[in-house]
Amino acid sequence: MAMFTHMVLGTNDLEKATAFYDATLGALGYKNMGPMGDHGMMYGQDAPEFIVTKPANGKPATYANGGTLGFVAPSRKAVHAFHEEGLKAGGTCEGEPGPRAFAPTAYAAYLRDPDGNKICTYCFAAE
Numbered sequence: 001m002a003m004f005t006h007m008v009l010g011t012n013d014l015e016k017a018t019a020f021y022d023a024t025l026g027a028l029g030y031k032n033m034g035p036m037g038d039h040g041m042m043y044g045q046d047a048p049e050f051i052v053t054k055p056a057n058g059k060p061a062t063y064a065n066g067g068t069l070g071f072v073a074p075s076r077k078a079v080h081a082f083h084e085e086g087l088k089a090g091g092t093c094e095g096e097p098g099p100r101a102f103a104p105t106a107y108a109a110y111l112r113d114p115d116g117n118k119i120c121t122y123c124f125a126a127e
Contacts, residue, residue: 007069008051009117010061014041016090016114017052023089024111025050027081028073028121052113063116073123076107082121083109090114 011017018041022032025043030050033042040053055061073079080097087093095110103124110120
């Protein structure tokens with residue numbers, strides 16, 4: 001059984017966030033599943049699992065200091081594509097694609113989205 005029903009990150013510019021997540025999550029094989037009303041966009045494979053949205057309370061979106069949202073990458077090549085597409089779509093680098101020391105096969109890349117949210121992708125395949 002999955003631990004979560006979905007994950008949500010806030011945005012102050014839905015158009016810019018949609019372009020960013022279309023590029024980065026598309027590189028991992030996830031789909032834009034359409035709008036969530038007028039304030040959000042949903043992503044997933046078969047059902048919405050990730051949502052980027054303007055805050056419901058009408059206040060500006062802010063990012064969590066120390067918070068990171070991680071996405072599964074199907075391959076190391078996808079880790080590189082995620083990072084490359086994210087940079088082209090307005091993200092900033094928070095960690096180049098490459099091995100991570102905490103596990104023998106951990107391979108990851110980190111980005112900040114245009115709103116400053118920290119995201120990453122990990123592949124645990126041996127090659």
